[in-house]
Amino acid sequence: MGVKKRRTKLPGFGLTLGLSITYMSLLIFIPLSALILYAAHLSFTDFWELIINERVLAAFKISFLSTFWAAAFNFIFGLIIAWILSRYSFFGKKIIDALIDLPFAIPTAVAGIALSYIFSPNGILGSFLQKFGIEIAYSKGGILIALIFIGLPFVVRTAQPVIAELDKELEEAAASLGANFYQIFFKVIFPSIFPALLTGFALAFARGLGEYGSIIFISSNMPYESEIVPLLIVKKLLQFDYRGASAIGVTMLVCAFILLFFINILQGYAKRRRKN
Amino acid sequence: MSIEITQVGKKFGDFTALENINLTIPDGEITALLGPSGSGKTTLLRIIAGLETPDTGTISLFGEDSTWKQTKDRKVGFVFQHYALFKHMSVFENVAFGLRIRPRRLRPDKAEIRRKVFSLLSLVQLESMANRLPGELSGGQKQRVALARALAIEPKVLLLDEPFGALDAKVRQELRRWLRFLHDEIHITSVFVTHDQEEALEVSDNIVILNKGKIEQIGAPEDVYDHPANPFVYGFLGNVNLFHARLDKGVLNLNHAEGGAEVSFFVRPQDVVISLSNENGKGVEAKITGHRILGSRVRVNLKTIAGEKEIEADIDKKQWALIEKENRETIYILFFGAKIYSKDETWSDYAI
Amino acid sequence: MNTPAIIKEPRWIKPALIGAALIFLAVFIFIPLVTIFSQALGSGFRAYSRAFSEPDIFASIRLTLLTALICVPVNTVFGVILAWVITKFNFRGKRILITLIEVPFAISPVIAGLLFIFLFGSFGWFGSWLMAHNIKIVFAAPGIVIATAFVTFPFVARELIPLMEELGKDDEEAALTLGANGLQTFFKITLPNIKWGLLYGVVLTNARAMGEFGAVAVVSGVIRGLTTTMPLYIEILYNEYQFNTAFAVASLLTLLALVTLIVKTVVEHFIAEQRKQKLV
Numbered sequence: 001m002g003v004k005k006r007r008t009k010l011p012g013f014g015l016t017l018g019l020s021i022t023y024m025s026l027l028i029f030i031p032l033s034a035l036i037l038y039a040a041h042l043s044f045t046d047f048w049e050l051i052i053n054e055r056v057l058a059a060f061k062i063s064f065l066s067t068f069w070a071a072a073f074n075f076i077f078g079l080i081i082a083w084i085l086s087r088y089s090f091f092g093k094k095i096i097d098a099l100i101d102l103p104f105a106i107p108t109a110v111a112g113i114a115l116s117y118i119f120s121p122n123g124i125l126g127s128f129l130q131k132f133g134i135e136i137a138y139s140k141g142g143i144l145i146a147l148i149f150i151g152l153p154f155v156v157r158t159a160q161p162v163i164a165e166l167d168k169e170l171e172e173a174a175a176s177l178g179a180n181f182y183q184i185f186f187k188v189i190f191p192s193i194f195p196a197l198l199t200g201f202a203l204a205f206a207r208g209l210g211e212y213g214s215i216i217f218i219s220s221n222m223p224y225e226s227e228i229v230p231l232l233i234v235k236k237l238l239q240f241d242y243r244g245a246s247a248i249g250v251t252m253l254v255c256a257f258i259l260l261f262f263i264n265i266l267q268g269y270a271k272r273r274r275k276n
Numbered sequence: 277m278s279i280e281i282t283q284v285g286k287k288f289g290d291f292t293a294l295e296n297i298n299l300t301i302p303d304g305e306i307t308a309l310l311g312p313s314g315s316g317k318t319t320l321l322r323i324i325a326g327l328e329t330p331d332t333g334t335i336s337l338f339g340e341d342s343t344w345k346q347t348k349d350r351k352v353g354f355v356f357q358h359y360a361l362f363k364h365m366s367v368f369e370n371v372a373f374g375l376r377i378r379p380r381r382l383r384p385d386k387a388e389i390r391r392k393v394f395s396l397l398s399l400v401q402l403e404s405m406a407n408r409l410p411g412e413l414s415g416g417q418k419q420r421v422a423l424a425r426a427l428a429i430e431p432k433v434l435l436l437d438e439p440f441g442a443l444d445a446k447v448r449q450e451l452r453r454w455l456r457f458l459h460d461e462i463h464i465t466s467v468f469v470t471h472d473q474e475e476a477l478e479v480s481d482n483i484v485i486l487n488k489g490k491i492e493q494i495g496a497p498e499d500v501y502d503h504p505a506n507p508f509v510y511g512f513l514g515n516v517n518l519f520h521a522r523l524d525k526g527v528l529n530l531n532h533a534e535g536g537a538e539v540s541f542f543v544r545p546q547d548v549v550i551s552l553s554n555e556n557g558k559g560v561e562a563k564i565t566g567h568r569i570l571g572s573r574v575r576v577n578l579k580t581i582a583g584e585k586e587i588e589a590d591i592d593k594k595q596w597a598l599i600e601k602e603n604r605e606t607i608y609i610l611f612f613g614a615k616i617y618s619k620d621e622t623w624s625d626y627a628i
Numbered sequence: 629m630n631t632p633a634i635i636k637e638p639r640w641i642k643p644a645l646i647g648a649a650l651i652f653l654a655v656f657i658f659i660p661l662v663t664i665f666s667q668a669l670g671s672g673f674r675a676y677s678r679a680f681s682e683p684d685i686f687a688s689i690r691l692t693l694l695t696a697l698i699c700v701p702v703n704t705v706f707g708v709i710l711a712w713v714i715t716k717f718n719f720r721g722k723r724i725l726i727t728l729i730e731v732p733f734a735i736s737p738v739i740a741g742l743l744f745i746f747l748f749g750s751f752g753w754f755g756s757w758l759m760a761h762n763i764k765i766v767f768a769a770p771g772i773v774i775a776t777a778f779v780t781f782p783f784v785a786r787e788l789i790p791l792m793e794e795l796g797k798d799d800e801e802a803a804l805t806l807g808a809n810g811l812q813t814f815f816k817i818t819l820p821n822i823k824w825g826l827l828y829g830v831v832l833t834n835a836r837a838m839g840e841f842g843a844v845a846v847v848s849g850v851i852r853g854l855t856t857t858m859p860l861y862i863e864i865l866y867n868e869y870q871f872n873t874a875f876a877v878a879s880l881l882t883l884l885a886l887v888t889l890i891v892k893t894v895v896e897h898f899i900a901e902q903r904k905q906k907l908v
Contacts, residue, residue, distance in 0.1 A: 009322075009326070009327045009328055009329070009347070009801065009804075010716045010717070010797065010800055010801070010804070010810075010813075011346070011804075011809065011810030011813070012712065012810045012814075013713070013716075013717050013719075016709045016710075016712050016713040017713045017717070017719065019706070019709050020706065020709055020710045020713050020725070021725075023706045023710075024710075024725070024728055024729075027774075027777060027778055027781060028728060028731055028732065028778065028781070029728070030747065031743035031744055031746075031747050031778070032731070032743060034743060034746045034747040034752060034753050035739075035742060035743050035746045035747075038746045038752070077648075077649070077652050080645050080648055080649050080652075081649045081652070081653070083645060084642075084645050084646050084649050088642055088645075088646065090646055094893075096649075096653060097893075098889045098890070098892070098893045099653070099657050099658075099661075099889065100657075101889055101892060102657055102661070102885060102886075102889065103656075103657075105832070105835050105885040105886075105888040105889055105892075106839065106881070106882060106885040107835075107838070107839025107840070107841060107858075107859045107862075107878075107881045107885070108737075108839070108841045108842065108859075109839070109841040109859035109860075109862045109863055109878075110664065110839070110859070110862065110878040110881050110882055110885075111660065113862060113866045113874055113875070113878060114660040114661075114663050114664050114875075114878070115660060116866075117663060117667065117871065117875075118659055118660060118663055123663075124659065124663070125655065125659065148656065149656050149660075152656060181637050181638060181641075206734060209736070210735060210736025210737065210738065210739065210842075211736070211842075212736065212737055212738045212841070212842035212845075213737070213841035213842050213845075213859070217863075217866065229736075230736050230737075230738035230739075230842065231738075233738050233739070233742060234738060234845070234846060237742070237745065237846065242745075242746075242749075242751060245742060246742075246746065249739050249742045252735070252736055252739055253735060253739060256734045256735045256736070256739070257734070259734065260727070260730060260731075260734045264727070325805055326804075327801050327804070327805070346804075347801075347804040347805055348804050348805075348806075348807045348808060348809055349807075350805075351807075352805055353805065354801070354802065354805035356798050356801070356802055358798060360798035360799050360801065360802035361802075362799060362802075362803075362816075362817060362820075363821070363902070363905060364820040364821070373803070373806055373808075373816075374806035374807050374808075377803075377806070377807060377808045377812050377816065378807065409905075411905035422802075425802075425806065426805070426806075428806075429806055429807055435805075
């Protein structure tokens with residue numbers, strides 16, 4: 001016979017693959033190409049000038065810096081929360097565990113108005129902080145608050161299973177060799193959960209960089225001061241500056257893809273380590 | 277003949293799982309596909325079932341070319357290593373599944389399905405478990421449900437993939453005997469995959485030994501055990517002593533330096549006989565270097581004086597008592613039913 | 629899980645860590661939750677219910693439900709198909725497909741909206757054709773639906789792929805040897821096995837479909853009563869200082885989020901049970 005045919009054992013391969021590719025092309029691939037090809041009409045110098053514009057650069061700086069600090073904040077508090085959820089038992093743990101995903105499930109606009117209301121000078125936390133001369137709402141600090149909220153679940157949810165699965169024998173071995181709690185934590189535990197924490201950090205960072213809904217309510221949205229990149233794109237669109245919007249959009253897209261690539265590598269690495 | 281496999285080949289990427297397999301599986305008997313892991317035995321079974329398609333060659337089932345026939349139309353009963361029982365269905369529903377999903381005109385009525393399922397459950401001695409969920413059964417019970425489920429569709433052939441692999445030793449023993457007994461009742465053509473030579477020898481009427489995607493030997497259990505076709509089969513079907521020596525005019529010469537053709541020498545530990553005297557002058561002089569008592573048998577480690585070959589003998593405990601009492605410096609060993617494999621790939625019997 | 633006796637954790641660590649976590653969670657989770665509901669009911673229950681009888685708000689609820697009603701079933705069906713093709717078969721380009729699933733999740737919602745402006749907008753690829761045929765997609769309800777479909781696309785597949793990978797193919801193959809066809813195998817064997825994961829995927833898709841803001845804000849053009857979804861209407865109300873009404877609408881979406889979290893907790897419980905059963 002010798003006919004080489006690629007047949008698969010379970011039914012429906014051709015149909016399901018065909019449908020998947022068609023749907024994803026229509027919904028994802030073609031729209032992505034539309035934006036990229038529009039931006040490709042720009043000459044390189046045009047593109048460059050649209051990007052190195054002072055206001056655009058300021059927005060990128062604000063976006064990157066505040067996202068970084070928010071993710072760093074989540075790195076620490078995410079670790080603490082993941083730690084208490086997987087190691088200790090205390091009253092209300094189940095509810096807290098469930099509520100960690102609230103930022104993921106709640107609409108960003110709802111989060112935005114709630115946080116902005118609380119941190120406004122009349123709000124419950126805003127009025128308290130004002131006594132110390134701290135202003136959060138309608139400032140750069142507001143951006144940070146919104147981003148911490150949005151990024152919270154990522155670090156917790158990547159670190160939690162790793163902490164729960166930590167091999168107790170490693171800690172016991174270290175203790176039997178005379179290590180104290182701090183030595184065990186920093187030399188045995190922390191190195192084994194670090195890849196997961198870093199993945200969570202990267203996920204929170206990627207999510208935060210694109211965040212729009214929750215931030216615009218709590219930030220003052222001032223150019224050069226508290227204007228994030230997604231907001232700048234929206235403003236460009238409202239001014240019918242499609243060239244500018246497409247240039248910034250493509251740059252953001254590239255950033256997102258680099259982060260996605262980086263996260264894929266990190267996750268692969270963390271997975272391999274967990275398997276060993 | 278029921279299943280004809282002609283020139284079947286299968287690759288997974290760069291890995292050759294099967295190469296030019298020609299095999300006829302006889303009607304009404306149990307055939308074992310025996311081989312180490314990676315030998316292609318499971319792939320061959322899955323190709324027969326249609327769960328995998330061959331790159332080359334044809335499969336014919338009962339005189340009909342079925343190479344491209346879909347699994348669901350092949351009428352093969354398949355028993356999976358990890359049972360693959362549907363967890364959300366009761367034992368009854370699992371066994372009834374193959375009947376209930378038939379198109380309306382081929383489907384037996386409810387009472388008939390019920391009758392049939394219960395007769396199968398009584399065959400596998402699980403009538404009382406009909407309403408249990410698979411999660412509530414032991415491993416051996418699950419495997420029997422899987423068997424009843426496969427038989428429910430009245431398959432023309434029963435395929436079993438390492439059916440006892442996931443069970444513990446004692447249950448495995450019981451289930452093996454039971455399967456043989458069951459087959460003697462219903463005489464369905466069966467093919468089962470195993471890596472355990474004892475299992476193949478005990479359960480099957482025919483053994484097909486596979487290695488690295490090729491068939492090494494086909495035959496009845498006694499046949500392959502007593503007349504292994506080549507060193508691989510010999511080594512795979514039990515413990516074996518292997519060493520290199522020279523054959524000088526029909527006499528084994530353990531010293532490498534001297535003349536004669538170089539050969540590989542195979543002998544099973546139970547075919548090594550320890551003798552205190554060298555009556556016929558053919559014994560090989562050796563020293564006892566150690567021993568280990570394994571219940572009623574004793575494993576003795578020996579070293580030949582000439583050539584310093586290490587040999588293991590498996591002897592009776594009573595005989596060991598005699599040898600131990602004498603406490604000789606040197607003893608003589610004789611070989612019954614040894615095999616010699618020479619450089620020109622001929623394979624011959626040897627006995628002293 | 630108890631800490632072994634030989635590892636003496638300093639006594640202050642547990643209360644300190646729990647204290648720090650609770651303060652953090654109070655600021656970011658508890659106080660916002662309480663604020664939403666207390667502000668929504670701030671002017672009494674009657675005012676709360678009156679808010680929803682306002683025609684524009686009612687229209688926004690209707691548009692939100694319509695969007696979810698289209699996006700959730702479509703993305704559920706395609707999510708299941710995609711998970712099937714990825715977990716049951718091996719083919720070239722599978723890794724690329726898996727990465728593409730993540731795209732809507734990885735890019736900013738604003739960019740997601742932007743994509744469809746450049747596709748369907750007046751100067752976009754199909755812009756002039758759409759105008760010639762008098763079809764409005766961007767700045768109209770169809771644009772909102774499409775952008776929402778884009779943003780909510782990954783959720784079902786993301787939930788199902790790891791679950792189906794873990795379950796393997798044995799059950800499906802067993803069904804085939806028993807004579808089941810493809811659809812019977814899927815509906816009688818695969819679906820009962822994945823139902824809990826699927827349920828959570830659907831609930832998440834729904835939560836996101838009803839709550840999406842960024843992408844929808846870009847494509848909607850915000851025409852009151854016509855292209856405002858609930859989240860967009862919340863923005864309008866908030867900017868007009870109608871805080872109580874804004875929080876009233878927000879409270880509905882918050883309830884939806886809380887239901888989502890409850891479903892998640894229940895589903896995780898059932899999947900853990902399933903896993904335990906498999907080990908027995």
